[in-house]
Amino acid sequence: xxxxxxxxHHQKEKANALSTAVDMFVSQLRTMALxxxxxxxxxxxxxxxxxxxxxxxxxxxxxxxxxDPDGEERCVGCNLCAAACPVDCIALQQTIDDDGxxxxxxxxxxxxxxxxxxxxxxxxxxxxxxxxxDIELAEYERQNLxxxxxxxxxxxxxxxxxxxxxxxxxxxVNINGERKAKGGAEQExxxxxxxxxxx
Amino acid sequence: MAEILFKLLEMTIIIALLIPIAAxxxxxxxxxxxxxxxxxxxxxxxxxxxLQSLADLLKILGKEDWIPPFSERLVFTIAPVIGAVCVLMSxxxxxxxxxxxxxxxxxxxLFFLAMASLSVYSVVLAGWASNSKYALLGGMRAxxxxxxxxxxxxxxxxxxxxxxxxxxxxxIVIAQESGWLIQTQFLGxxxxxxxxxxxxxxxxxxxxxAETELTAGFHTEYSGLKFALFFLGEYxxxxxxxxxxxxxxxxxxxxxxxxASWLPPLVWFILKILFFVMFFILLRTSLPRPRFDQLLSFGxxxxxxxxxxNLLATAAFKLGGFYG
Numbered sequence: 449x450x451x452x453x454x455x456x457h458h459q460k461e462k463a464n465a466l467s468t469a470v471d472m473f474v475s476q477l478r479t480m481a482l483x484x485x486x487x488x489x490x491x492x493x494x495x496x497x498x499x500x501x502x503x504x505x506x507x508x509x510x511x512x513x514x515x516d517p518d519g520e521e522r523c524v525g526c527n528l529c530a531a532a533c534p535v536d537c538i539a540l541q542q543t544i545d546d547d548g549x550x551x552x553x554x555x556x557x558x559x560x561x562x563x564x565x566x567x568x569x570x571x572x573x574x575x576x577x578x579x580x581x582d583i584e585l586a587e588y589e590r591q592n593l594x595x596x597x598x599x600x601x602x603x604x605x606x607x608x609x610x611x612x613x614x615x616x617x618x619x620x621v622n623i624n625g626e627r628k629a630k631g632g633a634e635q636e637x638x639x640x641x642x643x644x645x646x647x
Numbered sequence: 648m649a650e651i652l653f654k655l656l657e658m659t660i661i662i663a664l665l666i667p668i669a670a671x672x673x674x675x676x677x678x679x680x681x682x683x684x685x686x687x688x689x690x691x692x693x694x695x696x697x698l699q700s701l702a703d704l705l706k707i708l709g710k711e712d713w714i715p716p717f718s719e720r721l722v723f724t725i726a727p728v729i730g731a732v733c734v735l736m737s738x739x740x741x742x743x744x745x746x747x748x749x750x751x752x753x754x755x756x757l758f759f760l761a762m763a764s765l766s767v768y769s770v771v772l773a774g775w776a777s778n779s780k781y782a783l784l785g786g787m788r789a790x791x792x793x794x795x796x797x798x799x800x801x802x803x804x805x806x807x808x809x810x811x812x813x814x815x816x817x818x819i820v821i822a823q824e825s826g827w828l829i830q831t832q833f834l835g836x837x838x839x840x841x842x843x844x845x846x847x848x849x850x851x852x853x854x855x856x857a858e859t860e861l862t863a864g865f866h867t868e869y870s871g872l873k874f875a876l877f878f879l880g881e882y883x884x885x886x887x888x889x890x891x892x893x894x895x896x897x898x899x900x901x902x903x904x905x906x907a908s909w910l911p912p913l914v915w916f917i918l919k920i921l922f923f924v925m926f927f928i929l930l931r932t933s934l935p936r937p938r939f940d941q942l943l944s945f946g947x948x949x950x951x952x953x954x955x956x957n958l959l960a961t962a963a964f965k966l967g968g969f970y971g
Contacts, residue, residue: 469949476934483933486683493687 730769785864
């Protein structure tokens with residue numbers, strides 16, 4: 449019994465070896481046939497300089513500084529973007545205007561360091577700094593990759609057309625020559641007298 | 648005297664055409680692999696990128712031709728030349744058409760096998776002279792692979808010799824006028840093709856250069872023109888194996904009658920070669936590389952017995968009078 453079983457297994461193994469060999473051969477032919485089919489498949493290539501690839505609106509490309517709907521700079525120079533930047537490519541200095549508005553005195557992004565991670569955009573409390581779907585940043589000279597504020601600032605509002613930081617914030621400031629007192633902003637209550645006894 | 652001059656002219660023309668063809672094959676291969684991988688391949692230099700090889704050549708000429716200081720200088724320099732020369736020599740016995748062909752050597756087939764064996768020296772010497780571990784491993788693999796596949800490459804074509812009764816390649820082609828040998832020697836053809844792939848170290852049998860494991864194998868240390876010479880040899884041997892397959896099994900320049908009168912014999916021969924070159928490129932695109940021990944055991948355990956069975960069966964049928 450044991451002997452015949454052993455024999456049976458041996459024969460089965462032999463048959464398996466042959467069928468494995470055939471299977472392997474057929475598998476190779478099948479692979480080649482499948483690859484050959486691709487002769488008639490359209491190439492996925494986008495021929496770049498002539499044909500631009502589609503970049504989504506939220507693509508993380510060249511960084512810009514946007515303005516609010518009133519046409520004023522959104523950036524308040526808070527330095528959060530520079531702090532968030534993992535490669536320290538952002539440098540800026542805050543100043544305060546006579547009307548109480550804060551803005552960046554200078555704003556500098558070194559695009560030869562920038563990794564276009566978008567952390568600055570996430571950190572920005574005023575939606576000022578935004579990444580755009582533009583990837584054509586190549587320059588012949590390295591120095592030209594350092595963008596100053598005048599290169600970064602655009603005239604539009606970017607991805608958030610209605611947002612204006614100063615209209616929402618409780619800072620005393622001039623908007624379009626019109627003085628906005630503390631507590632005068634949209635959806636803002638007047639300041640609470642913390643020393644008063646009334647509820 | 649005039650005859651000798653004519654022969655010299657013929658040789659010069661064949662070599663002068665073969666080398667640009669081998670260079671063009673680089674472009675053809677890259678383009679075809681591109682198509683099969685749903686890409687475009689090089690399409691910028693000239694129409695359809697046809698001048699890509701020229702650009703590659705100009706670039707490679709501009710490269711530093713560096714001989715490593717730790718290498719065996721003389722052998723290092725000679726090795727790539729051996730490869731290209733051996734393959735070019737083999738073309739001497741190929742009958743291109745009824746009137747074209749350098750030599751009607753009566754041992755043409757043996758001459759081809761001898762040259763194929765000699766070209767191993769190119770790889771082995773390159774691997775040895777480079778004096779670096781990757782190159783040496785590549786050279787060793789090349790030696791083992793080529794020597795073992797040579798055995799049944801020779802055996803697989805013996806069926807052809809049995810049936811045609813000649814080692815002369817031109818006579819082998821002429822003997823196929825009644826029917827191509829692929830009809831009776833299908834197994835022999837498959838074995839010859841597999842051995843041919845191994846001989847020319849093309850994927851899937853490119854273990855001597857296996858870039859994923861050996862950097863570039865035997866030509867790791869080569870650069871510039873010497874590197875180009877290795878590539879020339881490789882692409883020439885692809886053409887050679889294709890040409891030999893056509894001559895031995897697919898009737899050389901012969902075609903069945905309605906087709907034969909459409910195009911001249913030489914064009915038919917070139918078209919057939921092109922078909923096999925495309926097949927080689929398809930192989931490269933689709934099949935992965937086996938492990939080294941798998942390659943050798945496949946050779947000795949499957950291919951050699953199959954080649955022997957093929958030879959035995961052919962001989963038996965021949966004796967039995969099945970082939971008339």
